[in-house]
Amino acid sequence: MATTADESPVPEQEVRNEKTVEMLYKALTGGETEMVAGLLASDLEWWFHGPPKSQHMMRVLTGVSVQSEFRFEPRSITAIDDRVIVEGWEGAQAYWVHVWTIKAGLITQFREYFNTWLTVRDLRPPVWEVGHESLTLWQSEPREHVNRSLPGLLLAI
DSSP, X not given: OEEOTTOOEEOHHHHHHHHHHHHHHHHHHTTOHHHHHHHEEEEEEEEEESOGGGOHHHHHHHTSSOGGGSOOOOSEEEEETTEEEEEEEETTXXXXXXXXXXXXXXXXXXXXXXXXXXXXXOOSOOOOOTTOOOSEEEEOXXXXXXXXXXXXXXXXX
């Protein structure tokens, strides 16, 4: 079983989900459309937050544009339960966060946030464990955009 920096075990399902999303980005970079199609549910649910002209990933996934028009180079990939959060930034003007939901090895939902700070919070009933101090599971870290004013959103799990 994998471990994080603090040596707590990472559930095997989260590791598999993370690898699925890593395969997706690799297939996109390599132009492997059959591989991409095999990782996505045919009824993929999609949600976008940002300016309409910045719906880059959805245009790539639907074949409207090619990967080379906008580079998706993940800077961080984090699995939380059935979701995988991918963060990246391309220069000073583009910061993006992708949230993929995976069920039975297939990507069923995609959320794309463009130039938006994102905080992921656990709103399930609390588990009263020692050391369970925060409900924040993940937070944006757009290093190149620290001094920019970006809208913020909360994603509840």
